[in-house]
Amino acid sequence: MNGSADFIDRNVIGWGNRGWLDIIDFILEVCKNGSLKTHIMYKCNLNSKQVERYIQFLLRCRLLDEVKTVEDSKRQLYKTTDLGRKYTGRYKELAEIFN
Incomplete structure (x- = not known):
């Protein structure tokens, strides 16, 4: 994960009014099953560009896994990993x- 802090600074922070840690937590909750x-996009109230960036970031950090719905299908499920559940x-x- 070399340079992951640079990736966060450039591609995640500042994507809206919610904090990026909140959004990551919400995505991981949505993807538990x-x-x-x-579905992630609508449930987390993100646009397609935002959701793609978050998903790619979470995949690189091993907090999400990609799971094919059917072998030959392009449709993929995203599922929270054990590390993501720990997060x-x-x-x-x-x-x-803090509350």
Whole structure:
């Protein structure tokens, strides 16, 4: 993950009024049982460009996995990994501290 901080600075921060950590947590929650990109986009209130950037970032960080719905299909589910579940657990612990 060399340069991941640079990627975050350039491509994630500043994508709207919500904090990028909040958005990541929400995406990971939506994807716990698997979700299509369009479902992530609508449930997280992101546009297609934003959702693509977040998904690519989360895939590189191994917080999400791509799962084909059917072998020959281009449709893919995105599913939260064990590492992603760890992130959401810790994120909620921190949120409790600050609330």
